[in-house]
Amino acid sequence: MTDLWQNSMDHAVAAARRAGQVVQQALQDDRKVMTKSSSVDLVTQTDQRVEQLIIQSVKEKFPTHRFIGEESVAAGEPCVLTDDPTWIIDPIDGTTNFVHAFPFVAVSIGFSVNKQVEFGVVYSCLEDKMFTARRGRGAFCNGEPLQVSHQTDIKQSIIATEFGSSRDPEAVDKIFSSLRNVLCIPIHGVRGAGTAAVNMCLVASGCVEAYYETGIHVWDVAAGSLIVSEAGGVLMDTEGGEVDLMSRRIVAANNRTIAERIIREIDPFSPTRDDAPSKSSQ
Ligand SMILES: O=P(O)(O)OC(CO)CO
Numbered sequence: 001m002t003d004l005w006q007n008s009m010d011h012a013v014a015a016a017r018r019a020g021q022v023v024q025q026a027l028q029d030d031r032k033v034m035t036k037s038s039s040v041d042l043v044t045q046t047d048q049r050v051e052q053l054i055i056q057s058v059k060e061k062f063p064t065h066r067f068i069g070e071e072s073v074a075a076g077e078p079c080v081l082t083d084d085p086t087w088i089i090d091p092i093d094g095t096t097n098f099v100h101a102f103p104f105v106a107v108s109i110g111f112s113v114n115k116q117v118e119f120g121v122v123y124s125c126l127e128d129k130m131f132t133a134r135r136g137r138g139a140f141c142n143g144e145p146l147q148v149s150h151q152t153d154i155k156q157s158i159i160a161t162e163f164g165s166s167r168d169p170e171a172v173d174k175i176f177s178s179l180r181n182v183l184c185i186p187i188h189g190v191r192g193a194g195t196a197a198v199n200m201c202l203v204a205s206g207c208v209e210a211y212y213e214t215g216i217h218v219w220d221v222a223a224g225s226l227i228v229s230e231a232g233g234v235l236m237d238t239e240g241g242e243v244d245l246m247s248r249r250i251v252a253a254n255n256r257t258i259a260e261r262i263i264r265e266i267d268p269f270s271p272t273r274d275d276a277p278s279k280s281s282q
């Protein structure tokens with residue numbers, strides 16, 4: 001059976017690879033750093049340039065498709081997911097890593113139709129790892145199938161998470177209390193690559209049992225969410241139940257047992273939603 005979205009997915013893979021080359025090249029140059037919602041929410045000209053490169057190339061080939069791009073939203077474009085085919089783009093996931101040459105930086109492209117992610121592409125460009133997933137057809141890294149860990153004992157697990165870019169003391173307290181609770185279950189360890197997309201690919205690859213975070217955005221996790229579920233994993237909200245990609249809260253785990261065990265330890269909070277009407281950029 002022909003796959004309606006295969007052309008779009010092929011385009012996404014090629015665009016992510018080209019974008020990754022631009023990012024790698026830019027690592028050799030001076031990186032002029034600007035800030036967005038706060039002094040620790042960083043952006044560079046490379047983020048903006050890469051996003052425009054991807055969007056322009058998609059517009060030429062698929063003129064009716066819509067976009068949610070991190071830097072376009074920061075510039076005032078709406079962040080609304082409709083039923084139309086929509087490219088959800090994070091040109092550099094791990095901008096802080098990029099600025100410091102910390103070696104985990106990804107280009108993330110999710111594609112949704114009827115508000116369902118149809119394919120996801122995460123190119124971890126310094127590792128040269130191309131993660132892909134097509135709904136119902138599995139997840140892959142450089143063409144090799146991915147499978148989540150089979151572990152069901154949280155005490156034998158490694159969990160990935162991040163501290164995020166909020167420095168609001170109340171949010172930071174929640175992040176630390178959750179981290180303390182999870183660590184003291186006890187688990188084997190906590191890791192964080194500095195990019196949500198790569199953290200989710202680590203879950204899909206079976207290297208960590210789960211990743212959770214509050215404060216991420218739809219463009220951080222749209223592609224990774226499908227890569228996790230197509231590798232056999234599960235996605236949940238930090239208070240349990242179904243994940244909502246606009247809610248800025250996510251638990252991505254190898255299975256439900258691990259996800260629910262982590263959720264018991266999370267001190268939940270709710271940042272402003274990505275699709276909140278009055279929101280410009282955060
Ligand atoms: O580097 P970015 O794209 O701002 O993303 C961060 C989270 O918002 C790392 O995942």
Ligand SMILES: [Mg+2]
Nearest residue numbers: 090093094220
């Ligand atoms: Mg990001």
Ligand SMILES: [Mg+2]
Nearest residue numbers: 070090092093
């Ligand atoms: Mg980004």
